[in-house]
Amino acid sequence: MSDRTRIRKLPPGWYPVGATELNEAVRELEQERSRFESADSSRAVVVPHAGWAFSGALAYATLCSLAPDLDCIAVVGGHLRPGDPIHVALEDRFETPLGHLQAAETARRRLREALQLVEDREVDNSVEVQLPLVKKLFPQAQLLYLRAPPDEQALRLAEQLAEVARQTNSRLGVVGSTDLTHYGAGFGFTPHGPAAEAVDWVKRENDPSAIEPLLQLDPHAALEAAISNRAACSMGAGACAARYAQLCGSAAGKLVGYYTSFDVIGGDTIVGYAGIAFENPV
Numbered sequence: 001m002s003d004r005t006r007i008r009k010l011p012p013g014w015y016p017v018g019a020t021e022l023n024e025a026v027r028e029l030e031q032e033r034s035r036f037e038s039a040d041s042s043r044a045v046v047v048p049h050a051g052w053a054f055s056g057a058l059a060y061a062t063l064c065s066l067a068p069d070l071d072c073i074a075v076v077g078g079h080l081r082p083g084d085p086i087h088v089a090l091e092d093r094f095e096t097p098l099g100h101l102q103a104a105e106t107a108r109r110r111l112r113e114a115l116q117l118v119e120d121r122e123v124d125n126s127v128e129v130q131l132p133l134v135k136k137l138f139p140q141a142q143l144l145y146l147r148a149p150p151d152e153q154a155l156r157l158a159e160q161l162a163e164v165a166r167q168t169n170s171r172l173g174v175v176g177s178t179d180l181t182h183y184g185a186g187f188g189f190t191p192h193g194p195a196a197e198a199v200d201w202v203k204r205e206n207d208p209s210a211i212e213p214l215l216q217l218d219p220h221a222a223l224e225a226a227i228s229n230r231a232a233c234s235m236g237a238g239a240c241a242a243r244y245a246q247l248c249g250s251a252a253g254k255l256v257g258y259y260t261s262f263d264v265i266g267g268d269t270i271v272g273y274a275g276i277a278f279e280n281p282v
Contacts, residue, residue, distance in 0.1 A: 005100065006091035006145070009123040014051045015097075015132055022097040025052060026136055029060040036257035039065035039277035044174040044245040046214060046238045046253075048273035049077065049126040054264050055179075055273040056133075062256045062275030063133050063175065070173040072104045073134050074144035074161055076241065077126025077177045078234020082151040082227065087120035088112065089127075089145035096135040104142035107172070110164045111144070115157065120147060126177040126234050134175070148236035150226050155219055158243035176241030179233040180207040180260075180272025187269065189230055195270050199262045206231050207258070207272040210238075214276050215253040219243045238276075245278030253278050 016022035029052075036058065042065045048055035066073075080087070088108065093100040111117065127145050134143065144161075148154040158174065165172035181202050184195055192198035210231035213221035219239035226235030242253070256275035261267070 004091040006089055006094045008095050008128070010125055010128050014125060014129055015056070017097060019097050022132055025056070026060070029057050032057040033061045033064065036061040036275065037254060039254045039256060039279050041067050041280045042173070042277045043067060043248040043280050044176070044241040044250070044278045046176045046178050046241050046274065046276040047130065048179050048275065049129050049177040049234070050179065050261065050271060050273065051129065054261055058257045058259070058273055058275045059130065060133055062277055063137055065256065065277035066137070066173050067171070067280070070138060070141055070171045072107060072142045072144065072170045072172040073138055073175060074146060074172060075127045075130050075134060075175045075177060076157070076237040077124060077147040078150065078237045079124055079126055080147055080149040080236065082149055084149040085116055085118045086149070086153055086157055087147040088117045089120045094131055094143055094145060096132045098132060098135045098139070101131060101135050101141070101143040104144050106168055107144055107164045107170065110167060111160055114160050114163070120145065126237065130175060130177055148240050150223055150234070150236040150239070154223070154236035154240040155243045158240045159247065161244055162247040174241045174244040176237035178235055178238035180210055180274055181231050182233055182271055184269030195262060195268050199260065199270055202270050202272060203260060207274070210235065211255065211258065211274050211276070214238055214242050215255060217242050217246050217250065217252060217278070242278065249281050250278040251281070
């Protein structure tokens with residue numbers, strides 16, 4: 001019987017390499033939490049997936065809103081096209097600087113019985129960059145490593161995750177890893193000129209066209225904005241989280257925080273980052 005570990009694939013710079021360095025970085029992220037809105041008792045969240053230097057503080061603050069008793073975390077990433085299949089990592093455990101996350105084998109098997117999934121063998125930041133924070137905040141939780149395309153399959157994945165949680169009596173949380181507008185010549189998207197001239201449009205119009213449907217628990221509209229407006233990267237993940245939140249009884253999302261890469265470093269590109277928590281009714 002095979003016993004496989006998915007090793008770190010992202011190079012240094014995306015997140016700290018060693019345990020000491022990572023724990024120090026998390027202490028700094030904790031100090032930054034006061035910049036953001038607070039939420040609690042969430043079963044689903046949407047977080048950004050740039051390197052920690054850019055969006056780690058917001059990702060951490062948003063993940064802290066998850067209910068502390070979760071025993072399984074489905075981290076859903078993207079970087080897929082509409083019509084691509086849902087991807088799932090099939091390793092038995094997942095390496096982080098703080099130790100391994102164990103795969104949720106029973107939940108994964110039931111997902112594979114219910115949905116058409118393909119094995120994820122690619123290097124992709126949208127899931128991996130979240131794993132050290134998941135390990136830090138939920139050291140005993142098991143992991144589902146998934147990527148969803150920006151189409152109706154993402155909603156079916158959410159529905160099946162809710163069914164698996166019911167079948168296995170699991171306290172399952174969903175982390176949708178989604179960035180917003182990617183603006184600049186390097187992204188082939190400059191409808192409002194250079195980044196310095198376009199940043200207000202990104203922040204006031206384009207990113208909100210994706211954020212607002214998520215806050216209103218309208219995953220179909222969020223998917224439409226992502227495609228029609230080029231307002232998000234990996235919106236399948238965000239739509240999956242929103243749909244799962246609906247099924248868990250959430251009535252709306254809460255914006256934990258929002259900013260762009262331009263606010264961090266300036267330059268000739270803009271990437272939007274939002275943290276959204278879907279609080280559960282008490």
